Amino acid sequence: MPGKTFTLLSLFVSLLFLIGFSFSSSGDYTVRKYVGTKKCRKCHKSEKQGKQYQIWAESIHAQAYETLQTEEADQICKEMGYGEKAVEAKECLQCHASGWEVDEEMWGPKFKIEDGVQCETCHGAGGDYTKLKIMKKFEVAKAKGLIDLRDNVEEFCRNCHNPDSPTFAGFNFEEMWAKIEHPLPFRHKKTKTEEQ
């Protein structure tokens, strides 16, 4: 099945760029430390800020690693020829977790691979962008590794929600985004009032 191998390999490579590395404005690739969801929680849990932490913690993404620890997952993994344990197969981890692709030295003290598809899986490794001064300036944060997701959110989701997922059953973007959306209320005031 050379075709399949090729697809997985190219997905693997594109996810490496998506997850582990970030493209800084100067054009060089930098590997940054993962700080973990607890670090983001400090500033992203209040009502005023929009409770991004709670929204994520209650989402299925937070359980994506646990899912790999089930018998069902090991069974799929074996059938596909990736080994006995799904949590040890990069072919499964690539869509179910962060941090597996870097040396563990790049894990901060609060980072947990068990957090599955976590803040930094989508927003980029936070080692250099979580200081308040940096977070407040989008362009500066981007240069420090925050990934710009403002455009093409759907295309971004489809990096994982696609037929390369062994259990793929389709992806309705509007419906799925509504389940995990976590905006900054002060930035989206207008939309909220219009909805009421």
Ligand code: HEC
């Ligand atoms: C020291 C506090 C602090 C920490 C820690 C922090 N943030 Fe933030 N973050 C903020 C604040 C404040 C804003 C709103 C900035 C503004 O005023 O527009 C923000 C904005 C953001 C935005 C929106 C960026 C934009 O301008 O569109 C994202 C995404 C984000 N944070 C992700 C994260 C992630 C992921 C982590 C953990 C790796 C994290 N933050 C950790 C304070 C923090």
Ligand code: HEC
């Ligand atoms: C890094 C890979 C990855 C990315 C990127 C990703 N997801 Fe997921 N998503 C998953 C995995 C893995 C699961 C299944 C987790 C489980 O069942 O344990 C999932 C599950 C979900 C679910 C729950 C499924 C259901 O039927 O309710 C929703 C909703 C969802 N994702 C929405 C999104 C949206 C919206 C985006 C884009 C903003 C997105 N995802 C981006 C990997 C990803």
Ligand code: HEC
């Ligand atoms: C499955 C991918 C995914 C995960 C996991 C995720 N986010 Fe997001 N996040 C997005 C997308 C996509 C957007 C919308 C694009 C944007 O506004 O930047 C977004 C938007 C945001 C915003 C709001 C920006 C705004 O303008 O309103 C903040 C703040 C944020 N995320 C923080 C976090 C934090 C903190 C976590 C973890 C607790 C987290 N995100 C987990 C994908 C994700």
Ligand code: HEC
């Ligand atoms: C291309 C990304 C991707 C890859 C690679 C991937 N998954 Fe998933 N996985 C997902 C997504 C997204 C979901 C949510 C349901 C769906 O749309 O497939 C999911 C859901 C699951 C579920 C829950 C199914 C359910 O709904 O009950 C299991 C179990 C699972 N994956 C196991 C695995 C195993 C084992 C591997 C490695 C052989 C793997 N996945 C590789 C993206 C992926």
